[in-house]
Amino acid sequence: MGGTVVTIEPDFLDELGRFTAALNRQTTSIRQGDQQSPRVGEGLTFSDYRRYSPGDDTRRIDWKLFARTEEYFIKQYEEERSLTVHLLVDTSASMDYGDATSHKFEYAAKLGLGFAYLTAEENNDFQFCTFRDRVNRIDTGQSNRGELLSLIDQLNEMTPGGTADFESALEAYAERIRSRSLVVVFSDCLADPEALESGIAALARNDADVLLVRVVAPAERDPGVVGDVLFADPESDETRRSYFSGSLAETYQSRLDAHIDSVSNRVTALGADHVLINTGEDYFDSFASIWLQ
Known part of the structure; x- marks a missing residue:
């Protein structure tokens, strides 16, 4: 499933525009x-x-x-101050997973674009970044439609690779935040929960509101394979052959659920928010559930 070419079409912005109009009709709090x-x-x-x-x-x-x-x-x-929304999308190798409709990196990138679009609509500024071992800002500070089109072009040219270092990348980025901010991190969170906790803690210490959006592909929750299978780690290129049967499948599922719970508990204990998103679900349903929570 890896190696999927990301193809976010420019008319995605028009879809976001129609979605925004519908969202404004649905919500009672302007x-x-x-x-x-x-x-x-x-x-x-x-x-x-x-x-x-x-x-x-x-x-x-x-x-x-x-x-x-x-x-x-x-x-x-009172206390009206401009808000800066920082959007950080994980580009490590594990994000290069999923089919054309549920690819983790593409889905996460589109969620980030949705936040950028609505942030600009509400006259606030956004900063759009990608990260692995460090955070790389890819916008130019314009926060307009032209900027969004440029971001789509850049995201389409990216191929996830390497390993994410949440602790060092997010701690370094936290030092760059100087204004009232919302920081949204989009990732599959396939890392040591303690490292994730340290990175999110650094952001939260900077008096920023923090939201961690964890994307999980359907095939990760239910691999749907039985028998002798060769598993590959996309970030280390290590492989392991196992007989994937009912008992091993149950162990895998319980370990994944435990990891998700551990990350969620650590993040929420810091006062940040954690949202789990299934990339097999309709994009706009997922985005609305995040934006309106």
Whole structure:
């Protein structure tokens, strides 16, 4: 299943646009320019009004006040500060897994693009990065549609490889965060839970809201093979031949579940969020479950 060519089409942005419109109709809590959400919107309280100026977000107009005064006023909130959303996508070799519709790296990249798109729509800034042993920023700071198209081109040219070093990569990146931030890490988390914990802890210590999105391909949860099988580690090129039967399959499943639980427990104990995503599920259903949680 490895070696899948990533082909995110540019019209994916149009799909995101239609999805955004549907999302706005579904949610009753209008996200302001400060991206109010359970993770980053706590503590914002109404402060005052100011007159509407061309270019202001029309969603922030107080229509009840308009009905009384026939003038446009914008609601302002205390401690309004711009939000930077940091999007970190794992490009290690284990992410190069899954078929054309459930490929882990492509799915994770599209989730990151979805966050970037909606972040820009809400007048906030994003930084889009990939990482293995270090974090590599690939956007140019424009946070617009042209930037998103460039990101699609760059992501399509990437081939996951090597080993992720969560501890050193995320600790080094945490030192670069200087503003109110949400950090979203997209990864299959196939590493020592302690290393993952150390990396996430470094981000959380920097007063950033942190969300770890773990992507798991359907064939990882249920390999669907029986008999004499040669298993290969994509990050070390080591192979092992085993007879994969019912008892071994159960052991594999229990160890995977234990790893998922360990990572989740460690991350949430740090005050960060953890979401498990099945890459076999519909992309927009998965994205909505993350964005609206």
